[in-house]
Amino acid sequence: MRRPELAVALIPGGADDSEVVHSCFANDIAAADRWIIEPFVTRSWNGYRVVFPAHRRALGVRLLAVAGGDFAVALDRMLPAEARIDSWAVRVSATQVALAEGSLIEAGGVIDARGAGDLSLLGIGWRTGLTRAVRTPGPHGVAAPVIVDAAVDQRDGCHLVTVLPISADRLHIADSRYQIDRIADRGAHAEGLDAYLAANGWSGAATEWESHGATPVPLDGDFDAYWQSGGAGTAKAGVGAGLFHPATGRMLPDAVRLAAWVADSPPLPGPALHDALHAHALRTWEARRPYRQIAALLFRGAADAERYRIIEHFYRQPTGLIERFHAGRSTPIDRLRILAGRTPFGGKAR
Template sequence: MSKHYDMIIVGAGLSGLLTAWRCLDVNPDLSVTVIERGARIGGDHTWSFNLTDVAPELHDWIAPFIAYRWDSYEVKFPKRKRTLDITYCTGNSDTLRACVQPHIDSGRLTVMTDTAVSELGTETVTLESGEVLNAACVLDARGFEPNDDVFLGYQKFVGHVIKTKDPHGVTRPIIMDATVAQLGGYRFVYCLPYSDTEILVEDTYYTDGPELQSQEVDARIKDYIRDNLGVKDYEVVRREKGVLPITLAVDESRNWEALNTIGIRGGFYHAVTGYSFPDAVRTADNIADAIDLMDINISQTLKAEAAMEIQASRRSHIKDETFLRLLNRMLFRAAKPEERYTVLQRFYGLNQGLIERFYAGELTWRDKARILIGKPPVPVSKAMYNLSEKAFIRREREKRKSKS
């Protein structure tokens, strides 16, 4: 007789582990099994966010995840340099694993690594070995996968964590240094000073395709460390790289309700930045609240409660990010590639409260008007051409047909 699980989460990355952690914290009678294709959970990543991106009532919960925090950060553009007094936080794979370890030790969280999955259902997981696992609820938290109903640009990055012989001199994060050569698209360098002699230097650029030439970016990082930071004597202690989706348009006519998918694969990320931590926190908390069943039989209602919450959150997320997708179309399709930085240069001249609300996904209609009012940093004709999301989708589908 096969074992029946309460909850199975396929994918042990950020969203999968945050959801397991939150659900287990909130629901003392729940057990969770996480299935991971790789050799260990959590991967090897860094995740950053503004503290204001996360609801205040969740700050205590996420505190163990945070490895570093700073009271302010800088942005740099050819015609604007600014320090923003916004608390900035970073966690990583090590802190994420540490957050779930107590539940692993207690036996309530079971981890299956080096385990490939061939098929997912709402109540079943079929492993490549042929074994079928049954659960009251199955969540798909695997990595990002493009689909025909979401139209994308991409943010690509390579990062080097270096240990310097002498202090590197960076006292607060530089989340965008766009004074660097743009190289045919929006490019900036991102710096996180972990200590006086340890710093992450990351080269990030926005392009239409997902291809990442990491060796070329490695060379650019070395140049930046030498020429911009003035550091010559150092060792690279860790490297990371990634490709994040930037959403230009979403076909809302798709039957999203059929998907029990969370995390970046489910579209839960900031459309402009590709940042996924705040949305992963919200999703984890919403699912945990939805299945906080107390004396109710978990196996009878878990699937329905979690599915309804995911579906409602996805519909709300798609609607809420309509304006952000518009901004992305302005950046990717209306602005000249070498002048895309001017869109962000103008944005960072706005008031700090608006910038905080932008990253938190809480823009008001006044904020949206303020972003659009004034001399546009893109040609008006191209801006108007990309204004309608439905027309954009229609044109993109026609392009795909002509290429096929």
């Protein structure tokens, strides 16, 4: 949209049929860049709630949600039909993509967004989750999203439920766990969701679809080795470039930031595009070291049943601190306050 003189091609691999809803806070995205995400927004709310066993709070911050299907439809409307090349990439370099069907695309520059590189090169914790879209028999009465409900069984790791009210009788409910040494299976998440639905009087809700996934949360490791493992010399975006929030795993704000940067750059030849995106990703990785320390606390900072208290302590802080954390703009004093309630070796979060 910003650079109509450039020809863009998208090679999406598999069909984008995911209905999963990704959310982020409007304030996580610079006002000047919001035009990039607005056409994809499925729903937004002017506030959200958090629920813990000993603390509840409503925050008046705008939350945006983008559903996979809506994203695909909006993108199709924006891109000329010939821009979408329905194939898989088998080889990718700074200026070429070899397609599964045998043809070769030459380009000024290529950005590889095929997902994670070799995660064994990083110290990783996992956020696993099962998301379910349900239709309740009558109005569910949930007015605002609950982005963290930790008043659930905490015996098996840091266990959170998220509820997004999509319409008067439709909810997206996600059961997620932060675990370092194992990945919760679909069955464990399904039990969590069933228990949550029953506890809220929604057992009669009909499931429309379910999606199970895991997102890596890097705690430490060799960024350059990781970058190279996803393809040396090729520009990257997304999880392959390490571009997601180091504690929550959210990637929408980083994706928008990168898109804005690319739209505003001169047309860089492939190798220069690689160097520029590598420098951007490396700068981001280094600046986020303190966040990785906070994330490590979430994974390793207490016994499983107690880890949710680190998030509870965080949500007792002033709204500005919470917003800056989500947007990746925490001050050193913010970080001290987040860490103050609890050390990896004990202490209370309250």
